[in-house]
Amino acid sequence: MAPHIWFFHYWAKAVCALFFRVVIREGLVDHHLQRQFTRPRLYVLNHTNSFLDPVLFAVQRRQSLYFLARGDVLFGFARGLLPRIFPLLPVWRRREGHAHLKGNYSTFERCFEVWSRGEAVVIFSEGLCENRLGLKPLLKGTARLVWQSFERGLDLEVLPVGVCYEHYDGTGKAARVCFGEPLPWQSLAEHATSPAHFYQLFNADLAPAMAACMVDPEEKGFAANYWPSLPPRKSWQQMMRFLSRIFHATISFPMRKLAQALTQGTVHFDAVYFVALMLAYPIVLLLSLMMGICLFPMYAFYICLGVALLPVLALMGR
Numbered sequence: 001m002a003p004h005i006w007f008f009h010y011w012a013k014a015v016c017a018l019f020f021r022v023v024i025r026e027g028l029v030d031h032h033l034q035r036q037f038t039r040p041r042l043y044v045l046n047h048t049n050s051f052l053d054p055v056l057f058a059v060q061r062r063q064s065l066y067f068l069a070r071g072d073v074l075f076g077f078a079r080g081l082l083p084r085i086f087p088l089l090p091v092w093r094r095r096e097g098h099a100h101l102k103g104n105y106s107t108f109e110r111c112f113e114v115w116s117r118g119e120a121v122v123i124f125s126e127g128l129c130e131n132r133l134g135l136k137p138l139l140k141g142t143a144r145l146v147w148q149s150f151e152r153g154l155d156l157e158v159l160p161v162g163v164c165y166e167h168y169d170g171t172g173k174a175a176r177v178c179f180g181e182p183l184p185w186q187s188l189a190e191h192a193t194s195p196a197h198f199y200q201l202f203n204a205d206l207a208p209a210m211a212a213c214m215v216d217p218e219e220k221g222f223a224a225n226y227w228p229s230l231p232p233r234k235s236w237q238q239m240m241r242f243l244s245r246i247f248h249a250t251i252s253f254p255m256r257k258l259a260q261a262l263t264q265g266t267v268h269f270d271a272v273y274f275v276a277l278m279l280a281y282p283i284v285l286l287l288s289l290m291m292g293i294c295l296f297p298m299y300a301f302y303i304c305l306g307v308a309l310l311p312v313l314a315l316m317g318r
Contacts, residue, residue, distance in 0.1 A: 005064065005087070013059040015278045018311065019171050021318045022230065025060065027179035027213060039157040040115030040149075044142055044183075044206065046135060046162055046214060047124040050271035053163050054122060060177055066114050068107070068123045068141075089121070091141065108145060115154055125206065131168045131267050135211045142206065143199040150189040158183040160206065162213025168270045170256065171277075172241065172318050174230055178213040237316065244317030247310060251277070251284045285310060 016023065043065075047053055054067050066087040089107045111121050123145070126136040149156040160180035166173040185202055192198035233241065245252070259273035285307055292303035 008086070009059065009062075012055050012278065015274065015281070016056065016059050018281075018314045018318065019274055019277070020056075020175050021166075021172050022174045023056070023060070024174065024176040025179070026176065028181060039155050040118055041120040041157045041159060042115075042142075042146065042149075043120060043122045044125050044158060044160050044210060045122060046164075046210060047126045047129040048131060048133075048163060049165055049168060050129050050268040052271035052274055053124070053129075055271075055274070056163060056175055057122065057161065057177060064119055066111070066119065066121045068111075068121065108148060111145060112149070112152060112154070115149065115156060125210070129267050131270075133164060133215050135207060135214060138203045138207055138210075140199045140203070143202040144195070146185055146202060147189065147195050147198050150186070158185055158206075160209040160213050162210060162215075164215045165270075168267075170270065170273055171252075176215070180209055180213045183209055240313060240317035242317070244313045247313060251280060255280055 043057070045053060045057060049056075058065055058067075064087065066089055068091045069088045070091065089110050091107055092104055114121055123142050125138045125142040127139040127141070128136065130136065146156060146158060159182055162178040162180070163175070165175050183206060185205065188201045188205065189198055192201060255276040256273060259269055259276050263269040263272050289304065289307045292307070293300045296303065
């Protein structure tokens with residue numbers, strides 16, 4: 001993992017500890033969290049909470065990951081900067097224009113390079129993001145990528161992952177990351193009569209494998225009872241949460257309003273709010289520390305202690 005990716009990884013991990021009440025990990029956790037890959041991997045995720053999905057998934061692991069991202073979000077300045085900072089591989093869809101589709105060939109080649117080094121790629125097979133439970137229809141991009149890896153003789157391990165959230169309205173929520181079993185796709189490829197036939201067979205097997213990793217809204221009573229089954233906050237936790245909201249109001253309120261203004265009621269609010277807090281919180285703490293020491297140098301020790309306790313209060317009051 002590159003030094004700057006290491007830095008962002010643990011920075012995001014710390015913010016997740018403050019943002020989420022708890023992150024539940026289920027399924028084949030040890031298989032996915034092992035330090036060394038034995039085969040090239042493709043993680044197949046659902047897409048329910050914008051770019052908070054890849055952040056939440058990435059901080060669960062220590063290995064380098066490459067994320068297939070929508071090409072339309074990498075225009076202009078972002079197109080030149082973001083892929084240089086983060087391991088993003090742009091994927092173009094027909095709705096962005098047929099002229100961009102040829103860019104997928106170079107992206108797929110990058111995937112094969114990553115896999116030749118025994119590393120992992122993450123793809124969101126639903127394509128579209130919606131703040132809801134349940135699996136959306138799968139696109140053909142994942143199946144096409146797996147088929148091309150088969151043609152190249154890669155021993156690719158395809159692993160479904162389900163990510164879901166208690167709500168999509170900011171801090172203090174629970175999240176769940178469920179790791180599924182490897183998909184036995186090789187036999188499908190060997191018996192497929194054409195690439196299109198393989199796409200159909202592959203998606204037919206992938207959909208139930210992904211659904212098994214998710215909270216199914218059609219399963220009567222399960223989705224409604226899943227999150228309330230978490231232990232309720234104790235009285236001291238409720239008090240810490242109340243105090244945290246008061247002491248952090250000067251940062252949480254403007255960042256929340258900023259996220260609402262930028263997202264305009266779209267599915268990106270939760271993710272933008274997370275990033276806004278991630279960027280602003282350390283700056284606010286540092287400015288508070290500097291201003292406090294400059295104005296009241298005789299109380300520098302108590303000011304340092306008070307500023308240091310703010311993240312602890314946020315952690316206890318999730």
